[in-house]
Amino acid sequence: MYSNYLLNREEYGKARFHMGLRACVLVVAALLCCVAIVHGEMLFMLLALLLLALGTRYAVEWRRVRKSQPATLTGETLNLCNADGGWHKIPLERIRGAKSYLMLFAARGYPTWSYHSAFLEITLTDGSVVCTLAKGDPFASPPGEDAVEEIMAAVRIKRNSNAGSAARERDV
DSSP states (O other): OSSSSSSOOHHHHHHHHHHHHHHHHHHHHHHHHHHHHHOOOTTTTHHHHHHHHHHHHHHHHHHHHHOOEEEESSSSSSEEEESSSOOOEEEEGEEEEEEEESEEEEESSSSOOOGGGEEEEEEETTSOOOEEEEEEETSSSSSHHHHHHHHHHHHHHHHHHHHHHHHHHHHH
C-alpha cells in the first residue's frame, strides 16, 4: 500500500517553489501599495492592512513548510525524506495520531484548486511530532482529511495484524 495523498519529494518541491512565487507577488504588491500611500492615495491604506494580514498568514505557513518533510506511506512504515536525501523510517506502530491544518499559500501549482496542500502533524507514541504536507481540497473540513484517514487506517491495520499475530502465538 502506497500513499496517494502525502506529497512526495517532487510535489513537495513544487509546493515550495510556488510558495516562493507567492512571496514575490506579496512583496511586489506591498511595494506598490507603499508607493501609492506615499503619493497620497489613502484608499490604499486598507489594501496595506489586507496585505499585512496576508503576509502574517504567509509567514506562519512558510514556517510550517520549512519544518515539514516529504513523506511516503508504505505498508510497514512512514518514510520521511531528510534534508540530505536519506530516508527516516517510522514504524506505523509508533504513530499515535494525525492532525491537519489549512494552507492558503502552499498550492502545488496554478491550474486549479485541486492542486492545494494541507499541513499534517503526525504525533508519535513518544510525544514527538513529525510534519509533512498532503494533498488537500481547500473547501474540505478538515483540510487533508483523506491523508489523515489513510494514515490512521494504515496504523489500525498494522496494530490489528500485530494483535492477531500475538493472539495466535499465545494459542500455540
